Amino acid sequence: MLARLFPDRFVPVLLATIVVASLLPVRGNAVPVAQGISTAAIVLLFFLNGVRLPRHEVLHGIRNWKLQGGAFAFCFGAMALAGLGAQALAAPLLPPTLALGFLFLGILPSTVQSATAASSMAGGNVAASVVAAALLNLAGVFLSPLLFAALAGKAGAIHGAAALRIVAILLLPFLAGQAAQRWLRPLVLRHRGLATLMDRTAIATAVYVAFSAAVVGGIWTQLDGREIAIVLGVDALLLGSAFGGTWLLGGLLALRRPDRITLLFSGAQKSLAVGAPLAATLFPSAIAGMVLLPILVYHMAQLILSAWIAPALARRQGV
Template identity: 40%
Template sequence: MKRLDPFLMALICAIVLASVLPCRGEMQHILQQVVTVLITLMFFFQGAKLERHAIIESVRDWRLQGTVLLCTFALFPLLGIGLHLLFRNLFPNALFGEDLWAGILFLCCLPSTVQSSIALTSIARGNVPAAICAATVSNIAGIALTPLLTGIVLGHVGAGHSPLESVLDVAKELLLPFILGQILQKWIGPIVKRHKFLISFTDRGSIVVVVYTAFSSAVVEGIWHRVSPLHLLEVALLDSFMLALVLVASHFMGKGMNQSTENSIALQFCGSKKSLASGVPMASVIFPSASVGIIVLPLMIYHQIQLFTCTLLARHYGKRIGLETHSKPHS
């Protein structure tokens, strides 16, 4: 059984600390400024780290890459909207309130993960280069598509922002540092590659600080009076249901396009993931600080569910493909 990963444990500790000792007043304002700087640095290093040829290579298998984007930015949002309409209209008193529904819908608009999509595709003996390309393109496209889709799906974004305003805000705070990192890649890239652990620690540390700051604001606004343990369980069940539906749908999409087993695996894992690393910074840009804590709760729960479920699935695929390989007669 897969245990909680250290990163998720750090996020849980940040939530507990914010619940017991939330930052307030001037300290909260200072931390929000620190968060802005950390997020800018995180996307700058991402730009410096990403090789340009990976972006160019990603457009070769356009059917596979397009289907991953379709799952991530069309199937998920439509699924979220459908479930929201179903429960709000047929079962108006069921499940949680609109704040958590906003978090579910925001989750549906996020790009795929990078590290876990690649790692799980590798464990499953799928097409790893295709997974690298798909995850990369998804994250680059998400900088523009996530705030736009969030505005469309929610009907409003943040404190009265239009979808276009949200795209501009995300572009200013996330895309510009990323582009600057690409421009300076020749000089910064080798440093990033030599200090991978330090950069990874900086990235994850940034997200932990964002989560602590967001939940501090949410605690001050009374988040734990609005969200009960039962609500968290309901979110977990809904997250699990969405993940299961997309895993099944992406599996049959691969079969319908006559993709190879390796390509189908890459499609399934890249198309079903949602990025915590991109989602938390984007939420802090798109939504008011007091709303970020409750908005990212469904995403944090989904993050652990997707890791646990897809690790089991990847191991199953790896064993099955291994048996198929050994059963083939040698020439």
């Protein structure tokens, strides 16, 4: 029953992380230590992403301009505007930092592993899915902070210290991984399970530290049941719009069915692997957890929905 409810094993891990952070948040002198561990884990995460994303496949896949252009436009265009609309919709009903989280969700790139895995399971174009993940995440390191700054107004202002942290914690490790790809990529690919475990540990660590600060700051005393229900409802609206919109866009672009499936998962999913460290970089620790709440809910929901949709799509085309 649990396997049917949570087809992706990372969903219970994220739920457990939130529960542990709520019951045993990091406090006092332990905070700098936990933040240091989280930062180191994030650096490792982006270094491994740099090692894994293949440059030659990216260059080859760019030729499929309808698919890649559609994924890029939907991920950073349509979803950014949808996040802005969701923020405006939720602003009168939720604390400002929580409503801002919907815009933050909208400007994030797609996932890497889960979008590719879902595309493969559904009979999509796996090579194009890898390329889409690479392009969107390469662009996201640069574009997501800029989009957030442009759309969030004063709340999204990126100061010099934050910009330096983005470069030092996200961009430089990624570029170092790209530079070391020739020597390390075969090793990482041989140990995919270990690399995935390290990825997910880094994400869970970043979420735990950010959410701990939000718990210490009183997130559960600031939010009541009605407000939590609003977050769930707005996230459900965004999720339905994202999956429905990408499938419709694939039809309008007259993509072949495997490419349409790839666009569905690459365009509709959003990356917590980028969102958690970016939130820790852009926002004070006291509010980063509040901003992260919408993407946390969305991320868990997209994993469950993708794991349900992918086998159904595969059955329809006899995969």
